[in-house]
Amino acid sequence: MVFANIEYLFLLLLLIPYIVWYIMKRKNNEATLQISDARVYAHTPKSYKNYLLHVPFMLRIVALALIIVVLARPQTTNSWQNxxxxxxxxxxxxxxxxxxxxxxxxxxxxxxxxxxxxxxxxxxxxxxxxxxxxxxxxxxxxxxxxxxxxxxxxxxxxxxxxxxxxxxxxxxxxxxxxxxxxxxxxxxxxxxxxxxxxxxxxxxxxxxxxxxxxxxxxxxxxxxxxxxxxxxxxxxxxxxxxxxxxxxxxxxxxxxxxxxxxxxxxxxxxxxxxxxxxxxxxxxxxxxxxxKEYSKRQEEYRWFALAAFLCVLLEVLIRNSILKKIP
CATH class of the missing domain: 3.40.50.410 (von Willebrand factor, type A domain)
Known part of the structure; x- marks a missing residue:
């Protein structure tokens, strides 16, 4: 597979500072409820929501990466076949x-x-x-x-x-x-x-x-x-x-x-x-x-675009249902 606009793949580097920003933001967030001692909650079972907390962010990163791949226009390679x-x-x-x-x-x-x-x-x-x-x-x-x-x-x-x-x-x-x-x-x-x-x-x-x-x-x-x-x-x-x-x-x-x-x-x-x-x-x-048979290039961006759309859709559904915040 080749890319018609391969220079767009450099945009993937922008995802690195975005990931760093997300990690730093999570560390600097203050707790909503402050208590003097948290030992009483040490053995409290975790909710499944704890495991889904970072899933929307991961879906967003994957969607952005797929969109960049779509912009780079992936194509099947030209081929001559005897x-x-x-x-x-x-x-x-x-x-x-x-x-x-x-x-x-x-x-x-x-x-x-x-x-x-x-x-x-x-x-x-x-x-x-x-x-x-x-x-x-x-x-x-x-x-x-x-x-x-x-x-x-x-x-x-x-x-x-x-x-x-x-x-x-x-x-x-x-x-x-x-x-x-x-x-x-x-x-x-x-x-x-x-x-x-x-x-x-x-x-x-x-x-x-x-x-x-x-x-x-x-x-x-x-x-x-x-x-x-x-x-x-x-x-x-x-x-x-x-x-x-x-x-x-x-x-x-x-x-x-x-x-x-x-x-x-x-x-x-x-x-x-x-x-x-x-x-x-x-x-x-x-x-x-x-x-000698000649095979023309075929655009292959459709599957990447579909995957990006599904990632965005899934992120929106999770944020507005399972992980919905109440003001």
Whole structure:
């Protein structure tokens, strides 16, 4: 324990002359009743009040000492604590093209992917996790972090239409690779969610997969969408009209990406299928991460203040009840 205002502790020295003054005062007090011989009272039993005579003064001294300690502001000490946790580094690469608004998954593909991914994030408290979004181009929504509260806040803001439309799978992988390539973790993973075929971007998906492989990054690919046709919403005035559109997922390319990087390809026709990815990731070797935790100072004056208040209260009660003087 340390004191923020340690100089106030010098006030404790003032208690010494106060104690001396009290002792001298007691010696110099004259008796209320003077008699010529006190031998007759030598064997008179003492009242319990005799033993309590100096208790109020002692309580006052303790209360004053505690008040001085409160003024000095006692605090717990700052501390750095090194600990090791098990975790892996993961980038979620999520397709936000307009086709992700199809409602073959409920409420739609994008929201279904977000819900399951958010559940995954909550279940991996020791992992560094980041988010990359892609459509016609790609950008990082959140870099790798263990602050999952911030991550989930940013996650909720993911929606279709925030970037140019299209499906640049290769760019999505490449962007995620740039966030993972310098990682010291033994296990580095990209989870790619998409519902289409690559039709935009300067980097092909297979080239991006080779780059990921060179950095020891494993890519899990997920094709989101049912087989056949899917209902797609079109806003018309103040209403929404639905039309069926064909589900076109380039499963061959997604499978090749996963195979190149020693990952797996999953076809997610429902939310429950997405969870299969997490079961596979749990089998990965986890790496130990050194984490330095910082503990802030905490004010600890409250207990001292409470003890001082109780001492004052007890002194007042004793003086005005058991040891009350009658004029």
């Amino acid at each position: 600990s090791e946790i098990e975790g892996i580094d993961i980038m979620l690469a999520i397709d936000v093209s307009t086709s992700m608004l199809a409602e073959d998954l409920k409420p739609n593909r994008l929201e279904a992917a977000k819900d399951v991914a958010a559940e995954f994030i909550n279940g991996r408290p020791n992992d560094n996790i980041g988010i990359t979004l892609f459509a016609g181009e790609s950008f990082t929504q959140c870099p790798l972090t263990v602050d999952h509260a911030v991550l989930l806040n940013l996650f909720q803001g993911i929606k279709s239409g925030i970037i140019e439309d299209g499906t640049a799978i290769g760019m999505g992988i490449a962007n995620a690779v740039t966030r993972l390539k310098d990682s010291k973790a033994k296990s580095k993973v990209i989870i790619l969610l998409t519902d289409g075929t690559n039709n935009r971007g300067d980097i092909s998906p297979l080239t991006a997969a080779e780059i990921a492989k060179s950095f020891g990054i494993r890519v899990y690919t997920i094709g989101v969408g049912t087989n056949g046709m899917a209902p797609y919403p079109y806003p018309v005035g103040n209403t929404v009209q639905y039309t069926n559109m064909a589900v076109e997922i380039d499963e061959k390319t997604l499978t090749q990406i996963a195979a190149t990087t020693e990952g797996n390809y999953f076809r997610a026709t429902s939310n429950s299928k997405l969870k299969e990815v997490y079961e596979e990731i749990d089998k990965l070797e986890k790496t130990k991460l050194n984490v």
